[in-house]
Amino acid sequence: MNAVSKTKKSLFADTSVSKAPVMSREGSVSIHEETTGSKAVKYLLIGISVLFLFVMLVLPLITVITEAFKKGFGEYFKAISDPDTASAVTLTLKATVIAVLFNTVFGVFAAWAVTKFRFKGKKILVTLIDLPVTVSPIIAGLIYVLTFGRQSTIYPFLEEHGLEVVYAVPGIILATVFVTFPFISREIIPVLEAQGTDEEEAAAMMGADGFTIFRRITFPHIKWALLYGIVLCSARAMGEFGAVSVLSGHLRGKTVTLPLHVEILFGDNKFMPAFAVSSILVLLAVMILIIRSIVEYIGKDRG
Secondary structure, three states, rough: OOHHHHHHHHHHHHHHHHHHHHHHHHHHHHHHHHHHHHHHHHHHHHHHHHHHHHHHHHHHHHHHHHHHOOOHHHHHHHHOOOOHHHHHHHHHHHHHHHHHHHHHHHHHHHHHHHHHOOOOOHHHHHHHHHHHHOOOOOHHHHHHHHHHOOHHHHHHHHHHHOOOOOOOOHHHHHHHHHHHOOOHHOOOOOOHHOOOHHHHHHHHOOOOOOOHHHHHHHHHHHHHHHHHHHHHHHHHHOOOOEEEHHOOOOOOOOOOOOOHHHHHHOOOHHHHHHHHHHHHHHHHHHHHHHHHHHHHHHHHHHH
């Protein structure tokens, strides 16, 4: 019996030994081919991405900066210190700040209502929040012109009380608020949906009021998403052109934002001042990208 069992063990041992090299060779060949193929695809995709980014993003930015300083620093600072440019910068920042403040308050309230409560019309509310993304900015501007313009039914009331919307600063602010409407709420809603309602319900059962629940439970979860949404909202507000163009009337020094001012300068064949003003938008965009990267890094690190 011992001889038989030893014979069986030796047979099984020989079988395993004879099969092992075959499997290892096949496995090593397939892994090597897969690794080689994936590296080739990886480098190809990286090369295409870098080329695309260079042509579509880096090259235009280099062109803007080069043309802006083409005639020297003196002409550049003369162009950006023009009173119309200063007015455009002021109006752009004013509209951006007001739009961000409004959309921050609305976005937080809307996201909290949609994710923490059940009520009729929730889907309609979510659809309305996404509406500015689907509507062209130019159409949005025309809507405000029809709503608050001379042909509107409420225009006599506005005129009687001295309220100007179309071709005035309030119209610029309304257009900016509209196009940036969903950015903050759409950043917060997925976070609150992932969080659920268990913590809020437990706090409510222990006697905490709504403000305490929001301050101590809800807000710590959404603070980084809120900051990220504010950054995106600010970037979109500064670069808005379509809706603002319809509502502004292109009144220099009054209703012209930075993108509109660049268009006006190009129309007047003032190319170097146009590039100089464009460089301000480039600088603001770079600052926003840096802030966004910092917020995203800190949020991931602490999340």
